[in-house]
Amino acid sequence: MFPARRVVDERPRIANAIEALALIEAVLETLGALSHVVGEETELVRAGRLPDAMEREPRKTELAGIYMRGVEQVKLNAVALARFVPDQVKRLKAAHLAFQDLIETNQIVLATARAVSESIVRDLAGEANKPMRAAGYGPAATAGNAAYARPNSGPLMVSRQL
Structure with a gap:
């Protein structure tokens, strides 16, 4: 049998x-930048x-990833954050x-x-x-059947860039 390995948590x-405040500030800074990009995209x-708006997507994705990693750090250290900087935790929640x-x-x-x-x-x-x-004109009028009416055979062109 293999000896049991100790799994090292790479998250500090x-x-x-001081560390608690630094973590909260880093997450808030990332959240602020992400909010700015999302707000720009919305407008x-x-x-x-x-x-x-689509040009904002790569930056938004990058910031969302950083933010999610920060949130994981906050969850991992929730007890310490609540003990060391409870007011900052409230600020982060808000x-x-x-x-x-x-x-x-x-x-x-x-x-x-999308609906539009x-x-x-x-x-x-x-x-x-x-x-x-x-x-009232053409073969459909004489035959009395709309099956002979010619549909518009012109090409349909849709621009992907608005």
């Missing part, structure tokens, strides 16, 4: 108030500047709640943009498939 433990989508509100707004704006885009594509598809001639 908070041992004093750009609202303004219909989707390509500009900032996290404000960020959740910002994310909700962002999701609403993105859902609205789908509506536009649906309307375009409907227009592209309408008959080219009025029902």
Whole structure:
């Protein structure tokens, strides 16, 4: 049998108030930067500047990863943080709640943009498939059957850049 190995936790433990404050400040700084990027993205989508909004995605992803690692550190050291800097823990919780509100707004704006885009594509598809001639003219009028009406055979072109 193999000897039992001691698993070393690579995440540092908070041992004093200075380390606790440093952790909270680092997480708050990351949260502030992430909030700024999400806020910019929201406003750009609202303004219909989707390509500009999409440019924020890599930075948003990077900051979200850093923030999540920070949150894991906070969870790992929750008892020490509550003991050393309880007021800062409250401050972090308040900032996290404000960020959740910002994310909700962002999701609403993105859902609205998605619904508008789908509506536009649906309307375009409907227009592209309408008959080219009025029902009173052409083969459909003489045959009495709309099966002979010619659909619009023109190409449908959709721009991916708005």
